Amino acid sequence: MTDPAWCYRASAAAFLVLASSGQTLAADCAPEPQGEGRVAAVVDGRSLRLEDGREVRLAGIERGGTDRASGRAALSAIAAGREVTLHGEDDSPDRYGRQGAFVFVAGSEHSVQSELLRRGEALVSGDISEKNCAAALAAAENAARDAKLGIWAETTAIKNSESPGDILAAIGHFTVVEGRVLSVRQAGAMTYLNFGRNWTRDFAATISRRIIPAFEGAGLGPKWLENRRIRVRGVVSSRGGPRIELFRVGQVEVLGGK
Template structure:
């Protein structure tokens, strides 16, 4: 989805050792900060490219994004520069920790009021992940990611970050890895408890998006009825699986977006 962040300004984003690119990032925390406040604290450690530790011992996992393997070191360095030693405010639907005891949150810098996730996405150090709490927050994250792509920042220096659904061999090489795939839905089939969006001929030889039948109503409510996507060009993100062919299981509405075009 080609869109640009609202109220953007320019910031320095390190994309690799010794290389710097000017990348637009949001000047305010945006829609993700409209979620309820779930605490605050000073960042004393950057554990990895999406995990912070606060002075009170809490570990905070940055919600709504997926780190890029090739950018983990640069992403962690960027996160240290942006957040280490700074007070941050945590936003989210609740403060329930995950099974590892980490609190998922949208993290806003107290000084400057910027969303840390947006900085990482605009710098090309991460991709929009799965599970954004609201449609408005998801739109903000996608806009930051698109800003990074348009600036060829970080991972976006490469031209093949978004995989072509027609190139199943390339996609199969990424089994188990978080990947963005784009293509045209050629057919929609329902087999047992699963709906298949076929993006490259027969899914047994090409690529398909799978949706559990019990989730179809959720997609329909969001305007993404599987049958309505026939003939549409879409972008899907998730972990590559292999059944008969390559596939991504869509378990959340935010994984699929219409891109337009033929």
């Protein structure tokens, strides 16, 4: 019987190859048009305000690290004062009134998200379910990481799961953590991927019971991840030790076998 996890990883690899070929991000990450406008202001590292008053949140990326000024400057250099088009599956505003979208500066075939990722000024959020688009964003991030640009110039860009103190320093920030899952346990409605032996001090990634079927469907069930080296991304919180809650399969990257 074919291992579903192997199928998932092979599929993901195929998408990465596709994304790094001659195809552009414009083809991969431009869903339905949501309108256009001129950028009046850059709110922060991943938010724009248009002249008509709409606030746009860049979909698919997060600002890594704690240097907010750098993120805003990078986005300003790309989009400030420019005519842009918006693309997305849903133009409904979030609870803060922001419209999530992929943004393209007039005349560019690459999204603003792609440009920020390629410069090492953003991290893939892992919340894009469309496979071609997710793979294209991952390829852009990988290119910056390989070239050690922006965020990736720092040796601490990826936190080591064996250093919980370093991860705790990033509480409230979107962070990438790498390490080996030493054990998996369930407590109530939450499953814990433990990266250390001390459950009250060491780093763990958590998955809600209602999310487990999505991970299992992708061949990434918690028990399968046990004793594997993985990379997880998300916002760091603290419940004893540092924690990252996993809401989507895209937040997990398997780095190797057992």
